[in-house]
Amino acid sequence: MKLIVVKDSEQGGKEAYQIFAEALKNGATVFGLATGSTPLTTYQKLVASKLDFSDAISINLDEYVGLKPDNPQSYQYFMQEHLFKSKPFKRSYLPQGDAKDAAQEVKRYDRVIAENPIDLQLLGIGRNGHIGFNEPGSDFTSATHKVALTPSTIAANARFFKNKDEVPRYAYSMGIGTILKSKKIILEAFGAAKAAAVAAMIEGPVTPACPASALQKHADVVAIVDEAAAAKLKK
Numbered sequence: 001m002k003l004i005v006v007k008d009s010e011q012g013g014k015e016a017y018q019i020f021a022e023a024l025k026n027g028a029t030v031f032g033l034a035t036g037s038t039p040l041t042t043y044q045k046l047v048a049s050k051l052d053f054s055d056a057i058s059i060n061l062d063e064y065v066g067l068k069p070d071n072p073q074s075y076q077y078f079m080q081e082h083l084f085k086s087k088p089f090k091r092s093y094l095p096q097g098d099a100k101d102a103a104q105e106v107k108r109y110d111r112v113i114a115e116n117p118i119d120l121q122l123l124g125i126g127r128n129g130h131i132g133f134n135e136p137g138s139d140f141t142s143a144t145h146k147v148a149l150t151p152s153t154i155a156a157n158a159r160f161f162k163n164k165d166e167v168p169r170y171a172y173s174m175g176i177g178t179i180l181k182s183k184k185i186i187l188e189a190f191g192a193a194k195a196a197a198v199a200a201m202i203e204g205p206v207t208p209a210c211p212a213s214a215l216q217k218h219a220d221v222v223a224i225v226d227e228a229a230a231a232k233l234k235k
């Protein structure tokens, strides 16, 4: 795993932007995207740039179960607001939060990914080491699935809702197996709250206790980490 330590999320966004620009220049057409506060500076740089994604495809990592796409807390809405309305892609895919049949929905999403192999996947990391919504204990070979969120993730994401009770209890998420099939991966982590997860991801054993440690098995991962999130690394 290549590690880039930056001063702050602003610098981190610039580094990630460069990798997106390079990938696009080199013919990448399918971009895996993430939500949460972490990728925001990257999206700001993409929006401010001249990069053209109108021939490219985006595939998001996850979506809350039960939320309609026009719900302001949905990841579909988030992506529209922060990226797609300014930088449209030819096609943008997210799991459908209000799908009637969960089993069909995860199959549909896996077909989308199989038909559009991901060239560059952007990831954040949860305080408990989750990637996408693959919580500790997740199977490293998993495909898209319905996940029960842990109390720690519900508490962390409550800041985006009126209160904790409004946070959905389930999400659809690409699996770790799906994520590992991406050709190249950028993982961003900013802030002291991510320091323990970053140390476990990079220096800890490869174990489902830290889902992000699965990235040690991938040949082309760039971790972009700010100084606060890098603070618990030994080297």
Ligand SMILES: O=P(O)(O)OC[C@H]1O[C@](O)(CO)[C@@H](O)[C@@H]1O
Residues within 6 Å of the ligand: 034, 035, 036, 037, 038, 039, 061, 062, 123, 124, 125, 126, 127, 131, 132, 133
């Ligand atoms: O970036 P945040 O808001 O700290 O969230 C951490 C991670 O958890 C998720 O929200 C779960 O999907 C990711 O999208 C994100 O990268």
